[in-house]
Amino acid sequence: MKILICASEGAPYAKTGGLADVIGALPKALIENGCDARVILPYYKKIKDKNIAEYKGYAYVRIGSSTEYVGVFEAIHDGVTFYFIDSDRYFNRDGFYGYGDDGERFAFFDFAVLEAMKVVQFFPDIIHLNDWQAGLVPYILRNNYWAYPEFNRIKTVFSIHNIQYQGNFPMDMMNILFMPYSNSLEFGGCINFMKSAIMESNAITTVSPTYKNEVLTDQYGYYLNNILGLRYFDFYGILNGIDVVKYNPETDKNLFKNYNIKTVTSGKKANKEGLLKQFGLPVEDVPVFGLVSRLVDQKGIDLLEPIIDEVINYSNAKFILMGSGDSYYENFFRSVEARHPDRFKCYIGYSDEIAQKIYAGSDIFLMPSKFEPCGLGQMIAMRYGTLPLVRETGGLKDTVIPFNVYTGEGTGFTFTNFNSYDLKEVMFLAINTYNNNKIAFKKMIKSAMEKDFSWKQSALAYIDLYNKLVR
Numbered sequence: 233m234k235i236l237i238c239a240s241e242g243a244p245y246a247k248t249g250g251l252a253d254v255i256g257a258l259p260k261a262l263i264e265n266g267c268d269a270r271v272i273l274p275y276y277k278k279i280k281d282k283n284i285a286e287y288k289g290y291a292y293v294r295i296g297s298s299t300e301y302v303g304v305f306e307a308i309h310d311g312v313t314f315y316f317i318d319s320d321r322y323f324n325r326d327g328f329y330g331y332g333d334d335g336e337r338f339a340f341f342d343f344a345v346l347e348a349m350k351v352v353q354f355f356p357d358i359i360h361l362n363d364w365q366a367g368l369v370p371y372i373l374r375n376n377y378w379a380y381p382e383f384n385r386i387k388t389v390f391s392i393h394n395i396q397y398q399g400n401f402p403m404d405m406m407n408i409l410f411m412p413y414s415n416s417l418e419f420g421g422c423i424n425f426m427k428s429a430i431m432e433s434n435a436i437t438t439v440s441p442t443y444k445n446e447v448l449t450d451q452y453g454y455y456l457n458n459i460l461g462l463r464y465f466d467f468y469g470i471l472n473g474i475d476v477v478k479y480n481p482e483t484d485k486n487l488f489k490n491y492n493i494k495t496v497t498s499g500k501k502a503n504k505e506g507l508l509k510q511f512g513l514p515v516e517d518v519p520v521f522g523l524v525s526r527l528v529d530q531k532g533i534d535l536l537e538p539i540i541d542e543v544i545n546y547s548n549a550k551f552i553l554m555g556s557g558d559s560y561y562e563n564f565f566r567s568v569e570a571r572h573p574d575r576f577k578c579y580i581g582y583s584d585e586i587a588q589k590i591y592a593g594s595d596i597f598l599m600p601s602k603f604e605p606c607g608l609g610q611m612i613a614m615r616y617g618t619l620p621l622v623r624e625t626g627g628l629k630d631t632v633i634p635f636n637v638y639t640g641e642g643t644g645f646t647f648t649n650f651n652s653y654d655l656k657e658v659m660f661l662a663i664n665t666y667n668n669n670k671i672a673f674k675k676m677i678k679s680a681m682e683k684d685f686s687w688k689q690s691a692l693a694y695i696d697l698y699n700k701l702v703r
Contacts, residue, residue: 233698235262235269236356238345240338240365242271244309245279245316246328249526250472250608251363251393254439257475258694259312261687265695270354272345274323275305275316285316291347295340296408302344304351315352317344335401335423336408342368346377355382358698361390361433364399367425368409370432375411387701389694390433392426394605395447395454396530399425420455430459434701437468437694439606440627444469452603468697471630472606473687479591479612486588493681496617497674500592507593511552511577518548519666521659522594522618524587524609527557532600532623532650533564539656540568544575547663552594554579554586591616595673596645596662600655604628610644614680619673620644621662623655631685635665640672643680 241247243256255271262269275285285305292299303318317323322337331337346369349355361369370388377383400422406413416431417423430436438444444467446452448460460467477483481499482492488506491499508515525531543549553565553576565578579586591597597613599622606627610620614631622628624646635642645662647654666673 233267233358233695233702234354234356235259235267235358235360235698236349236354237269237271237360237362238366238369239271239273239362240341241328242273242314245307245314246273246276248328250606253475253608254393254472255362257473257687258691260310261473261691262695263311264688265691267695267698270313270315270356272315272317272348274328274341275303275318276328277324277326279316280318280324285314288315289351291344291351293340293343293347294410295336295343300340302347302351304348306352315348317341317348319344335399335405335425338365338399338425339368339405339409342366342372345369346372346383349382356386357702359386359388360694361388361429363391363393364397364425364429366390367399367429369429370434371414371416371428372411374432387435387698388433389435389437389697389701390429392436392438392447392605395426395438395452395456398427398454398456399423401425419459427456427459430456430463433466435466435468435697436460436463437470437697439470439472440630441469441471442629443603443605443626446603446626468693470690470693470697471627472608473690474608474611474615474685476615476686479588479615481592481616484588484592486585487592488589491617493617493678496677496681500595500617500677503589503593504595507552507589508550510589511579513550513552513577514574516548516550518550519595519663520593521549521551521553521596521598521621522590522613523551523553523555523598524590525553525555525599527555527561527565529558530602530604532602532655533561535600535650535652535655537564537652539652539659540576541571543656543659543663544572547660548667549575549659549663551576552579552590553577553598554582554590556581591618594618595666596621599623599628600647601625601628602650607631611683611685614643614683615685617677617681619662619676619680621658622646623650624648631683633679635661635672635676637661640669640675641679642676643683644676
């Protein structure tokens with residue numbers, strides 16, 4: 233079966249978040265299960281400057297009053313073929329997103345994806361589209377390519393990675409699309425890329441079973457829940473996996489000492505000592521909380537503000553946090569560090585190397601998200617034997633088994649209600665378990681490391697869906 237995965241970013245070439253990790257890992261898992269899976273991305277300046285791709289040909293698409301050049305390039309990474317859509321006008325910029333013409337840029341990309349298939353002569357059975365930036369492809373495919381045998385047999389799958397970002401743009405964008413109007417394009421007086429994809433794709437997926445149920449509600453659906461309800465029987469929740477080769481404590485070159493499930497006690501101790509020394513904290517046998525996150529409202533950082541001083545003052549825990557985003561949260565972390573320099577350290581920014589050290593050197597991984605479609609951090613943490621502390625939402629609920637104080641079972645610590653009091657209570661539970669119930673804590677570490685979060689099961693679920701559509 234031939235699969236073309238279409239997205240606005242993908243590791244290792246372009247990454248701003250978890251979507252890129254998915255696009256980097258899923259095709260490899262599909263190939264391992266017998267599929268011919270390839271990826272198509274914009275040829276951003278950051279990628280183009282590396283000069284790693286081979287020119288394959290060109291096409292043209294009409295946008296507005298002009299006919300735009302579409303260059304097509306190809307590179308192979310880890311056995312996966314990547315195609316790139318080249319346009320100096322739309323993609324020769326320092327960033328990936330956040331421009332005033334993003335609607336036009338990704339409309340161009342969606343038109344270009346289909347024309348690029350002619351250039352490389354790859355006509356898939358399934359086009360797997362990801363997030364709003366690829367959302368117009370099913371509509372364009374149905375309206376512009378119905379007369380072409382190579383195209384009219386293609387089925388489309390659209391994956392929602394975060395329903396909050398939908399691609400809303402003024403209706404006058406219709407003037408540049410040169411397609412007939414359809415109600416599937418319009419939502420709330422705007423063109424909505426995501427609504428179009430939901431209505432026009434053969435199947436819709438999202439990245440965890442719990443998040444699927446959540447986005448069908450008013451609380452989490454960001455006004456598209458009723459639209460998704462119309463496609464309920466074509467809507468699937470398939471949990472993401474993680475790259476278990478990259479995230480492997482036994483081979484990770486970023487760690488102070490490598491370890492596996494058999495040597496986890498000594499391995500964690502060495503990495504914890506190294507992490508504390510690197511951040512200038514005293515080396516002690518105390519619980520260390522780690523956090524690696526974008527600092528945005530979604531991640532539940534607000535819950536820490538009223539309780540962090542109390543937790544520090546009434547426990548022996550230390551905190552090492554890394555992230556960037558909203559300046560308010562960045563300044564909040566800096567202020568906590570200034571008040572508690574021997575207990576709390578923050579790194580504003582992002583570093584793969586430091587992230588891996590935090591995953592391996594922490595005891596408890598903090599992830600109190602307001603909502604979390606899937607989440608990768610909690611799965612990576614468990615891979616490294618660090619117990620996640622999460623709110624029971626989305627993929628966090630699907631992946632973390634809450635600690636049972638009576639049986640000692642579990643793979644992490646959880647709370648349900650989005651409030652600071654509940655977060656504080658479960659933080660103290662985690663601290664108390666580390667300090668006073670070492671047997672249970674070590675048992676949970678081994679249970680967490682035994683969990684299989686590879687892409688194998690997820691890839692098989694996608695293949696089952698693809699086969700269903702093709703049949």
